[in-house]
Amino acid sequence: QSALTQPPSASGSPGQSVTISCTGTSSDVGAYIYVSWYRQHPGKAPRLMIYEVNKRPSGVPDRFSGSKSGNTASLTVSGLQAEDEADYYCFSYAGSSHIFGTGTKVTVL
């Protein structure tokens, strides 16, 4: 099963918003609510930012939001801050398996 498709890079100035897409199929992203997003800083372990499409764990800033339409999920980071510069990965349940996205490097200009 191929990885979910994410844009390799995205960028924005401080205070701006950036949206990252995650495109799968009707067998994974399109079929289930179990889509998560992780942020990973260089040399660090990933951290859960969004789960079940649009749920935000306690401690995650409300600048982070998730959504889904058809086979594509999206993560929006509003009010970009320097700490948001990192790699972002989506992750989806696919029935008998799970699958990560290809990853997006977000740069804060």
Added chain:
Amino acid sequence: EVQLVESGGGLVEPGGSLRLSCAASGFTVNNAWMHWVRQAPGKGLEWVGRIKRESNGGTTDYAAPVKDRFTISRDDSRNTVFLQMTSLETDDTAVYYCTTDEWCANGVCHPVVSWGQGTLVTVSS
């Protein structure tokens, strides 16, 4: 506080075996879908496999590259999940993480934000 601590990584020759451990605290692994995820040097995250919580049958599933070589198990008495790796290949070289998005008990689910620090597996002769 929820914490996951992986251990057991190291250098192993191609064809060798290794068992990784993931010790959990702050929640019961039997109440969560526990995943193993790996990240090769300079690469993205790759799902390795998962064991479901007991209430969902406790079954396991694996990614195609590791199916029939890797096995996930759980020891509830030690609140630990294991990844038994056999017939290791150079492409298995990676940092291995265990993780879960949430654990559930008494009908309430709690997200898990932090991952462990991972354990490095290097397959080389």
